[in-house]
Amino acid sequence: MTIKKFQGRTEEEATARAKEEFGPQTVIMNVKEIKPKGFLRSFKTSTFEVTAAIEETEQSPAAKMPAPLPPLTGNINVAADEPISIPKPEPVKEMFASVENTWASSMGAQNPEEKEKKKESVLENNLEEKLESLQSLLEKKLAPQQPENLPKEVPVDENFKFIKMIYSILLDNEVDEKYVNQIMDEVEKVMKGGASVDLILSSIYQKMILKFGQPQPIEMSGRKPKVVFFIGPTGVGKTTTIAKIASRFKVEKGKKVALFTADTYRIAAAEQLRTYANILDTPLTIVYSSEELNEELKKSEEYDLVLVDTAGFSHKNEEQRNETKELIDKIPGEYQKEVYLVLSATTKYRDLIDIADIYNKNFHFKLIFTKLDETSCFGNILNMKLYTGADLSYSTYGQNVPEDIEIFDTQKIVKLLLGGK
Template sequence: MIVKKYVVQDIKEAFEKIRMELGKDAVILSTRKVKKGGVLGIGAKVFIEVTAAVEEKKLPQPEEKGQIYKLQEILSKSKQPQQSEDITELKKMMLELKSMISTQRINEPAWVESFRKALLKQDMDEEIAEKLTEYAKVKYSQLDFSSENTRLIISEMLLPFINTNVPELKGKVLLVGPTGVGKTTTLAKLAAKLKINDHKRVAIITLDTYRIAAVDQLKTYAMLLDVPIRVAYTPKEAKLEIEALSDFDTILIDSAGRSQKNELHMTEIKAMAEVVQPDLCFLVVGMQYRKEDVRDIVQKFSTVNPTHVILSKLDETSAYGHFVNVPNFLKVPIAFVTNGQRVPDDIFEANNRELALLLAKEVLKHAKSGQ
């Protein structure tokens, strides 16, 4: 049997090279992703390593479904795009091949798989988890999960993926986000910080008139902090109130929670942001959300052009993968993290090293247990 490996950019290129060099009777034995260049996976290019073989003497070979594909069969189907059933079958085969590329692990040490699983256990994006795993494989011959020093090693690996920045809270500061993430409480915490700690002149405007309780809650906080509060029922009213409060250092603007799955809601929130024209726009994202939901949220709310992210409800989860997911999905930094309901205590400024250590602690725990 003749066995050859090919490093290519896509499967189509592999097929062409295999057919040219090994002939139409060649079979694909294995595929896997490989990365070249970059640091910590950043800037690295992804290639596919394909191992193919052909018998020197043509003997009938059993085909193992899902792992070995006859090159001749795939190529013959690719030449008949007019037949929908053939196209469907080809797509199915390609999807199976793609799945094999992403899941096949060849001769990996046990600690590598434990590390990968621990990252994914934190609900980390698969692509980022794979970058970190590949880097660990290249950089270290072994990670000792029983050593506390490994936590520092893992945290250093995480740093390039955790983007944080704490801006000066001045001018018009708008908070947006889906329902139930704690925007109103978060706004009250920011107001207290500015008023009590920073001695700033603060005012509050709320457009969350859909929930009477939210308005009453903010009025209570405003009274305790001795800051003015205005209620606006439309974006135009908000604009007028902003003009009236222009002498204040900071105007915190609370918006109604909006479902990212409702196109009308997204249109409304975008129109509101265009009228208000905030100096800072914080997207508040709940840490308790699943990765798929977070991806959807940041994609839909990106139309509002958030400048920063606030991660809320850290106390309601032990999965910290969103420390890397959110800034990489949205391409904006994390500014604050909230971890409880107490005003003004349960909020802290985001620091990438502190967040990396928190995440590394959970990763190490799961890697050590092998779960």
């Protein structure tokens, strides 16, 4: 399969361009309206970009192309536009005997459109079931290349439809198209030698698990106390998350935890943390400068963990950013320190990119995602993981302290991203 983008003034024009190059068998994977930007945007009209795919057959124009097409340039994101070639799956055996049988028995007297719809809904139901069993399958280390049950043949275009469905599920979950294309591209390499729907799904699932990486929560090691900073925009849940983590370490793991706050901009901020400190019966220290922080740390040697709350600042506020940076940078080298950037899963992608740009330049951090309970769209978590290259650590999913936090559950999020429940 080859995937490429085409632009036009209208959707029809972009589609026509795709068909001109790929032929009548072109499948449109996605249509995107590109809104004009800049000062004169109200005088300009939108353009349209379609992502088109073609199954490579002997006759298809794509198959005759001598070499991969050069990436498109202009106002398109080039990284997303490298042609992706997924090899034509060999006619393979299929594990979904039940699906095929359901289709066969239910297709009888229907018109072609109804048949299509029915196939898609069967595919979706099946995806759900498949995702359920996938994790245990992987845990048993069943090599996907050697399925136990020998499956029966499946037509090539069913695989193609399946890939298209996964592609649009990922886009619906707001995974950046450039990363969707990367995943598909990498899966291609894994799929060499033929693919069943099962293989495709388990390859995509595995690739995504790898992309998320192993979550890295706070580990106790080295000299006491370990100093952990929580940074991030205002209102994302830094203070609440600190209370949840403090409780975890103190109550569940029996560690000695101290809370510091450098959020001295709002009186209410320190009071909020003090309330949690009182409930947890841990000391709270307010620090106004880097010197004070280091002085207080010297007095905290009996503690295993010092959690430091910082003032949330808008990514545009340079002064507050520099203050936070100084606090972190000036911790004496003998202390083990870690920085966690707290981001909300509800923040728009565009804003997350701006935030990440600023924090990436100034800090080395791991990521905590909050407010997973307030969205059903988790693509931004993968987008930010890949954009920053930082490790994920925890996710939070509610206001309840200490319950609503867990170490980032990669399998669960990948399943959700692939349309599971």
